[in-house]
Amino acid sequence: MNVIGKKAVPEKWAPIEDSERYTLLDLIRGFALVGVLLVNLLYFFRIPLFAHILHFHSHPGQINHTIDLLTAEFVEFKAFGLFALSFGIGVAIQAERAKLRGVIVEFFLLKRFLILLVFGMAHMVLVANVDILALYAVCGLVMIATVRLPAPVLAPIGLALIYLPQPFSGFPKLAPASTWRAFVADANRIYSTGSFGSILEFRWLETKALIFPLLANVGPETLGLMLIGVAAWRFGMIRKARRYRPLLLSISVVAGAIGLINTTATVLPRSLGMAPLNFGFVHVFGDRVPMVFAYAAALIAWDPQGKSAQRTAPVAAAGRMALTNYLMESIVFAFLFYGYGFGLFGKLSPLTATVLGVAFYACQLGFSVWWLRRFRFGPFEWVWRSLTYGHRQPMLQQHSKPATAARA
Numbered sequence: 001m002n003v004i005g006k007k008a009v010p011e012k013w014a015p016i017e018d019s020e021r022y023t024l025l026d027l028i029r030g031f032a033l034v035g036v037l038l039v040n041l042l043y044f045f046r047i048p049l050f051a052h053i054l055h056f057h058s059h060p061g062q063i064n065h066t067i068d069l070l071t072a073e074f075v076e077f078k079a080f081g082l083f084a085l086s087f088g089i090g091v092a093i094q095a096e097r098a099k100l101r102g103v104i105v106e107f108f109l110l111k112r113f114l115i116l117l118v119f120g121m122a123h124m125v126l127v128a129n130v131d132i133l134a135l136y137a138v139c140g141l142v143m144i145a146t147v148r149l150p151a152p153v154l155a156p157i158g159l160a161l162i163y164l165p166q167p168f169s170g171f172p173k174l175a176p177a178s179t180w181r182a183f184v185a186d187a188n189r190i191y192s193t194g195s196f197g198s199i200l201e202f203r204w205l206e207t208k209a210l211i212f213p214l215l216a217n218v219g220p221e222t223l224g225l226m227l228i229g230v231a232a233w234r235f236g237m238i239r240k241a242r243r244y245r246p247l248l249l250s251i252s253v254v255a256g257a258i259g260l261i262n263t264t265a266t267v268l269p270r271s272l273g274m275a276p277l278n279f280g281f282v283h284v285f286g287d288r289v290p291m292v293f294a295y296a297a298a299l300i301a302w303d304p305q306g307k308s309a310q311r312t313a314p315v316a317a318a319g320r321m322a323l324t325n326y327l328m329e330s331i332v333f334a335f336l337f338y339g340y341g342f343g344l345f346g347k348l349s350p351l352t353a354t355v356l357g358v359a360f361y362a363c364q365l366g367f368s369v370w371w372l373r374r375f376r377f378g379p380f381e382w383v384w385r386s387l388t389y390g391h392r393q394p395m396l397q398q399h400s401k402p403a404t405a406a407r408a
Contacts, residue, residue, distance in 0.1 A: 015377070015385045015393060016097070021320075022238055025093075027312055028086045028299050029319030034361045035079025036132075037329050041357045042071060044130035045333040046348050048187040050180040050210060056271045059349045065271065067350040072267040073260075074291070080132060081292035083322075084222045087136055088143075088229020089238060095147050095230075106144050112388045113140035119323075119384070126200070128330045129207045133323075135215045139223040146227060151234035154227045161224030162289055172213045183210060191338055192345040199338055225292065232296075241303040248301035256294030262287035317368035318361075324378030325364050332360070373397065 043052040051058065057068050091109065098105040120134030146154060183206055190202045237244045265277035266287055304312050318325055335341035348356070371378065375395050377385060386393045 015389065016093075022093070023309070023316050024238060024241070024300065024303055025086060025089055026316040026319035027304070028082065028089075028296065029322045030312075030315035030317070031295070031299065031319070032079050032082040032086060033318055033322055033325055033364075035075045036083060036326065037361055038071060038354065038357045039076050039079060040128075040130045040329065041333060041353050041360075042067075042350055043076075044128065045337040045345070046350075046353045047346055048184045048191075049130075051184045051187075054177065054180060054184065056273075061349070061351075064350045067354050069267060069271055071350075072271075073263050077288040078259075078291045078295065081221075081225050081288055082295055083132065084136065084139075084225040085229040085232075085292060085296050087140070088226035088231075089233045090229075091140065091143065091147070091226065092230040092233035096233075105147055108388070109140065109144050109147065112384075113137045113144070115384060115387050116140065119327075119380070123327060123330060124207060124211075125204060127327075128334050129203055129211045130330065131211075133326075135219065135222060136226075139219060139226055142223055143226055143230075147230075151231040154234070155231040158224040158227035158231065161220045161227065163284075163286075172216055174213050174217065175209055179209065188346050192343050192347075194339040196338075196340040199340065221289065225289070232300075237300060241300050245301045248297040252294045252297040252301065255290040255297065258285050259287050259290030259292075259294055263291065314365035314369050317372050318364050320372060321368045321378030321381060323384065324380040325368065327380055328364070329360070 043049050047058050056072075057065055094109065094112075095105045098108055114137070116133055117137035120131050120137050124131040124134055146157065149157075186202060187206065190198055194202065232238065235244075237248065241248070262285065269276050302308075337343070337345040339345070368378075374397055375382075376397055377393065377395065382393060382395055
């Protein structure tokens with residue numbers, strides 16, 4: 001047996017065992033998942049994304065406006081960034097496990113990310129273009145070239161990708177607002193009443209014209225967060241969370257304050273139809289990334305144990321099945337909101353959609369716990385791992401103890 005941190009690692013090259021899992025990483029994914037769910041539901045399935053960008057509020061009423069403000073302040077972009085950070089941590093763990101078994105990690109990750117890219121493209125084309133899988137796969141493929149670099153090198157590269165001007169910044173160029181308005185008008189009509197075929201055709205046109213450029217422009221930041229996730233693992237921040245707790249709490253407080261100030265300066269004026277405020281040097285740090293760092297540092301510093309771990313076990317279970325839960329959100333919401341299903345597109349207020357989203361996430365928590373008591377992987381995780389490792393993986397749990405009880 002080899003050892004990662006304090007965890008025994010079987011010699012066999014196979015998907016991670018319960019004894020190797022870092023439940024804290026699953027917990028981070030689980031919290032990110034609910035944020036992604038709410039943002040996707042509110043601003044992709046309920047109304048067109050670019051309608052939200054053009055008009056901050058879609059419905060009148062103080063409660064609806066408060067939901068828009070709170071989502072933009074604390075969740076929008078931050079949940080996706082938290083997922084990217086956790087993705088990098090997962091890659092670091094995979095690379096370390098591969099090295100201990102003499103596996104060429106670059107070949108393994110290449111296969112893993114190409115399969116994820118297929119998942120992402122299928123999801124984007126057939127279900128909904130509210131997709132992060134393809135973006136993560138492409139960033140992962142680029143990240144392969146850096147996978148053997150040490151943490152002191154990876155962290156500055158990650159920060160440079162986030163904060164320094166990029167050679168291809170603004171490429172491809174985003175479409176002008178007039179194009180957005182034209183697509184919003186068509187989206188309101190086609191998504192709400194169209195057949196599967198007409199929605200499929202329109203979605204592809206919308207993806208090429210609007211979504212691909214949008215994803216390309218957030219690519220450097222996403223890759224930067226992934227590299228910082230790899231560096232955080234190699235610095236030992238996950239495995240030795242107690243040792244790093246003072247630093248993590250300091251990061252959470254300082255980054256959280258910067259992110260909160262900058263987000264408020266952007267979101268509040270936008271909700272009032274005003275130009276964003278500029279708080280001098282603080283503005284340099286942006287709003288999204290500091291909040292991501294604040295959330296991640298707080299969760300790692302917390303590292304729940306005992307009764308706290310039991311209470312958060314359902315969230316960790318949902319995070320362990322993040323791929324399945326993410327795809328099921330899209331499949332269910334597509335059926336609820338698109339014309340070939342219940343056709344709710346454009347008909348729900350932010351309040352109604354938020355209640356629906358919270359209820360759906362609660363169902364995912366219960367389902368994830370139930371599923372992982374019986375099976376080793378979520379359904380889509382099982383397919384991904386079976387294809388990656390080149391043979392069908394055993395699915396049934398060998399023990400009756402819930403998988404989510406495994407502790408870091």
